[in-house]
Amino acid sequence: MDGAMIRLMGLGILVSKTLVIGDLHIGYEEAMNKQGVLVPRVHFAMLRRALEELIEKTTPDTVIIAGDIKHEFGAVSEQEWRETLKIIDLITAKAKLILVKGNHDTILGPIAGKRIVEIKEHYLIKSVYICHGDKIPRDDDFKKAKTVIIGHEHPAITLRDGIKQETYKCFLKAEYGGKKLFVLPSFNFVSEGADITKKEFLSPFLKNASAIVPVVVHEGKEYSFGNSLKTEQSINF
Numbered sequence: 001m002d003g004a005m006i007r008l009m010g011l012g013i014l015v016s017k018t019l020v021i022g023d024l025h026i027g028y029e030e031a032m033n034k035q036g037v038l039v040p041r042v043h044f045a046m047l048r049r050a051l052e053e054l055i056e057k058t059t060p061d062t063v064i065i066a067g068d069i070k071h072e073f074g075a076v077s078e079q080e081w082r083e084t085l086k087i088i089d090l091i092t093a094k095a096k097l098i099l100v101k102g103n104h105d106t107i108l109g110p111i112a113g114k115r116i117v118e119i120k121e122h123y124l125i126k127s128v129y130i131c132h133g134d135k136i137p138r139d140d141d142f143k144k145a146k147t148v149i150i151g152h153e154h155p156a157i158t159l160r161d162g163i164k165q166e167t168y169k170c171f172l173k174a175e176y177g178g179k180k181l182f183v184l185p186s187f188n189f190v191s192e193g194a195d196i197t198k199k200e201f202l203s204p205f206l207k208n209a210s211a212i213v214p215v216v217v218h219e220g221k222e223y224s225f226g227n228s229l230k231t232e233q234s235i236n237f
Contacts, residue, residue: 004126006147008171008217010054011187013149015125019058019095021051022066022132022151023186025104026087027080044083046189048090055094063091064123066151066184067102067132076107088115098123102132102152133183133203147180153203154186156193157214157225167192168216173224174209181209 007014012021029041055063069087070080091097092115099105099112099119112119122131124141131137133150142148158167169185169192183206186193196214201207216223 004128004147006128006182008215008222009058010217011050011169011185012054012058013171013182013184014058014060015128015130015149017059017061018064018125019055019060019062020064020066020130020149020184021054021187022184023068023102023154023188024065024087025068025071025186025188025190026083027071027077028188028190030077030079043188043190044086047187048087050189051087051090051187055091060095062096062098063094064098064100064130066100066130066149067134068104068151069099069102070108070111071104072107076111081111084111085114088112088117092117100130100132103134129179133205136204145179147182148176148205149182149184150203150205151184151186153183153196153201153206154188154191154193155183155196155214156185157197157216158195159216167195168218169193170196171215171217172196172206172212173215174206174212176205176209181205 004016012019024047029043070084072080088097097117099117100123101119101121108119122129122137122141127146129142129145130149133152155170155172156167157170158165171185172183174181214225
């Protein structure tokens with residue numbers, strides 16, 4: 001596809017030897033605690049373990065975080081400083097790291113500067129364009145791209161089997177403006193994400209996309225649920 005092999009792997013997408021993940025939202029628990037919402041601080045340990053396992057499995061040359069590595073909009077919290085640097089160190093010990101700026105990353109420069117990590121508005125691998133997805137790009141790289149990978153949406157889907165139901169993080173495959181579109185699940189373990197059958201889309205890409213197909217990756221297998229997001233889905237794992 002587009003001169004680059006694309007595979008859904010865990011909560012990321014492998015584009016040849018580049019691993020793309022998004023929406024870590026480091027610092028989310030501290031932000032919620034400040035608002036009086038008690039969120040157990042287990043996210044970082046889960047995130048670190050999952051990221052280590054994914055990097056070990058995929059052995060990428062480069063890792064791209066497609067936006068929202070941190071959570072706070074207008075500040076860098078103590079938790080964000082400490083844990084974001086640890087994640088950067090974890091990745092750069094194994095691969096090159098590129099940070100694509102998300103809408104939560106308004107103050108990312110000071111953290112990236114501590115480790116001399118590149119921050120970009122987008123990244124192009126052959127004809128695969130990677131951006132956060134909170135706005136539609138207008139640059140030349142986007143115009144010539146055949147495939148787009150975004151985050152921002154945090155997609156999930158609730159699967160039902162009789163009275164039993166469970167919500168899973170999912171990818172979305174779609175078509176946008178003649179391009180293939182892939183939407184990443186969030187690499188955040190505080191929440192599974194937003195059920196796409198019960199909400200309006202956030203990303204302007206998805207508001208104008210067609211042939212949207214949710215895909216759950218479970219134990220290395222892909223489960224696709226067709227292109228109707230208004231019907232209840234059922235599956236047995």
